[in-house]
Amino acid sequence: MTKVTTDDKTLDIQKKREKYVPKGVSNGNLNVADYASGATVTDVSGKKWIDFAGAIGVLNVGHTNPKVTQAVKDQADKFLHPGFNVMLYEGYIELAKKLTEITPGDFNKKTILFNSGAEAIENAIKISRKYTGRQAVVSFKRGYHGRTNLTMGMTSKVKPYKFGFGPFSPEIYQAPFPYLYKKPNHLSEEDYVNQIINDFKSFFIETVAPETVACIVMEPVQGEGGFIIPPIKFVKAVSDFCKEHDIIFVADEIQTGFGRTGKMFAMEHFDVTPDLMTVSKSLAAGLPLSGVVGKSEIMDSSNPGELGGTFAGNPLACAAALAVIEIMEEEQLSSQAEKQGVIIENKLTHLRKEHDFVGDIRRLGAMVAVEIVQDRELKSPDKNKTAAITKYANDNGLLLLSAGINGNVIRFLAPLVASDEEIEKGLNILEDAFNSVKESE
Numbered sequence: 001m002t003k004v005t006t007d008d009k010t011l012d013i014q015k016k017r018e019k020y021v022p023k024g025v026s027n028g029n030l031n032v033a034d035y036a037s038g039a040t041v042t043d044v045s046g047k048k049w050i051d052f053a054g055a056i057g058v059l060n061v062g063h064t065n066p067k068v069t070q071a072v073k074d075q076a077d078k079f080l081h082p083g084f085n086v087m088l089y090e091g092y093i094e095l096a097k098k099l100t101e102i103t104p105g106d107f108n109k110k111t112i113l114f115n116s117g118a119e120a121i122e123n124a125i126k127i128s129r130k131y132t133g134r135q136a137v138v139s140f141k142r143g144y145h146g147r148t149n150l151t152m153g154m155t156s157k158v159k160p161y162k163f164g165f166g167p168f169s170p171e172i173y174q175a176p177f178p179y180l181y182k183k184p185n186h187l188s189e190e191d192y193v194n195q196i197i198n199d200f201k202s203f204f205i206e207t208v209a210p211e212t213v214a215c216i217v218m219e220p221v222q223g224e225g226g227f228i229i230p231p232i233k234f235v236k237a238v239s240d241f242c243k244e245h246d247i248i249f250v251a252d253e254i255q256t257g258f259g260r261t262g263k264m265f266a267m268e269h270f271d272v273t274p275d276l277m278t279v280s281k282s283l284a285a286g287l288p289l290s291g292v293v294g295k296s297e298i299m300d301s302s303n304p305g306e307l308g309g310t311f312a313g314n315p316l317a318c319a320a321a322l323a324v325i326e327i328m329e330e331e332q333l334s335s336q337a338e339k340q341g342v343i344i345e346n347k348l349t350h351l352r353k354e355h356d357f358v359g360d361i362r363r364l365g366a367m368v369a370v371e372i373v374q375d376r377e378l379k380s381p382d383k384n385k386t387a388a389i390t391k392y393a394n395d396n397g398l399l400l401l402s403a404g405i406n407g408n409v410i411r412f413l414a415p416l417v418a419s420d421e422e423i424e425k426g427l428n429i430l431e432d433a434f435n436s437v438k439e440s441e
Contacts, residue, residue: 007045026160028053028401029394036063039418039426041399050426053399054413057223057255060282060337061327062417068285068323075319084113084313085305091318096291098325102264103293105273110299113291113313117254117280118146120290121217123307124276125150127292128215128248131301136213138247140177142225142405145217145252154217157224157405173208176200177222178234181360181371182379189231197237210245215276220266223255226404227369227411229362235270242275248298250276254290255367258282258324259334259416262341262365269364285324289317333416337366340423344368344412347427351434357385358434368412369403381408385437392433398426400433 013032031043039062041049054060061068075091084092096111103109114120125137139145139154146152147161153168155161162168176199183192204210218238222228242249251274256266260282267274276294283289288311292299327333345363348370352358359373372386373379386408393400403411414423 009044013044028390029399038062039415039422047397049397049399050414050422050429051399051418052393052412052414052426052430053401054282054415055286056281056401057260057413058281058286060258060260060333060416061285061324062415063286065285065323065327065417067327068320071319071323072287072316075316079315081311081314081316083310085308089315091315091322092313095313095318095321098322099279099291099293102325103277103279104265104267105295108296109293110296111291111293112299112307113289113318114309115288115290115311115314116146117252117278117290118148118151119309119312120254120278120280120292121145121151121154121250121252122148124217124250124278124292124294125215126307127276127294127298127302128250130306131298132214132246132248134212134214136171136173136208138173138175138208138213138216140218140222141174142177142179142222142228143174143217143219143252144222144224145219155224171212173203175203175207175216177228178230179228180231181362193231193233197234200234200237201241204241204245210241210247213245213247215248215250216242217250217252219252219254220256220270221261221364221367223411224403226371226409227362227364227367229364230270232270235267235272239272239274248275250274250278252278254278254280255413256364259328259337260365260413261367262338263334264328266364266367283324284317284320287314287317287320289314289321331417334365336416340414340416340418341366341368343420343423344414344427347430351431355434355438357382357437366412366414366416369409371404372408372410381406383407386410388437388440389430389433392436393429396429396432398429398433400430 010032014030033041034044035042039051041051099111100109142156145154150169152162153172176196178196239249251267253265257279276292278292280290341363348361357372359371361370372382374382386402390400390402401411403409
């Protein structure tokens, strides 16, 4: 594989980026996108990149999906943004209706729209506090919910997300969450899960009283935490605890939603129905949009003017989202996610036989991750090898991301519409990346 070189135009843009954009904004790949389609991005030099990042899980229906771009163009010809709190428009209402129909739960639901995932989480908490009259919020260790002050407090990873940005919002607590790969060797999986459930219940004796808790916010699969998949028994125990203590159970489906895990929403794997659900990322195929969907009586607890935002539910984003949902349903992309996930998992299994630094491989649908370790027995994280693998990939035609509290997890978020050829090309570069790390030892 020939390493991608950098031309004059790219260098000029990179220099402008360095001069005018703060360094606090990270860039995993410093090449410059020109156009994109499906799971392939072409840069300003004409070089092609297979996209296994999907703008961090945003592009389940792919780059510039024709149905989405046409829907946005049609809406742009009508109006851009009258402001929903100034004058109604149909797109917002139709999307709200559609989201109440496709999300889990056979109870009456309502939907409110916002701009970003963190904004959706903040408003789910506002709604929960208003409804319950309580203040405390519980998230989970290794969880990630955003970069605002409130959501930073809910997030586990200190660097780069929290370091130097405090103080954080009070009444935020992080409960234990199972991590099967790291369970003690002397415990069976069942015993370990039971222990974590007991620790979870003890948390509400030792740390925060349940009658003060407005909501518990859970990612069905922890995203930035390393694609950690909890056992069904644990998720049900959390749901049951919420019901027992009148705590609102909020599912953060921002990264797991819209077919990524093989079902439209990941909570469907766990036979649990949350009271509220937050959605964003792949909802609008790259346009800024998020939402909170949930039980009508909870959603209606706030008075007019207490929720909303200037650009919330922008008409262009709503048009994109309606097209996305139509594509998901017509093309059965949830089923495609499972097929894609199997292909990626099979390649990782092959690489595990070739490289002793490959630890755990975990997957739910096309939400796939591999943990890079120094020692398989000790399961000690290897952040340096992980960085070397992702750097090689991003230098040689594959957009690839890492994750995990220790920065040693490689995650896969390719568009669900990626062709077999695109997936094969990407996996071939990935194999070269793994081999390059082995050769450098």
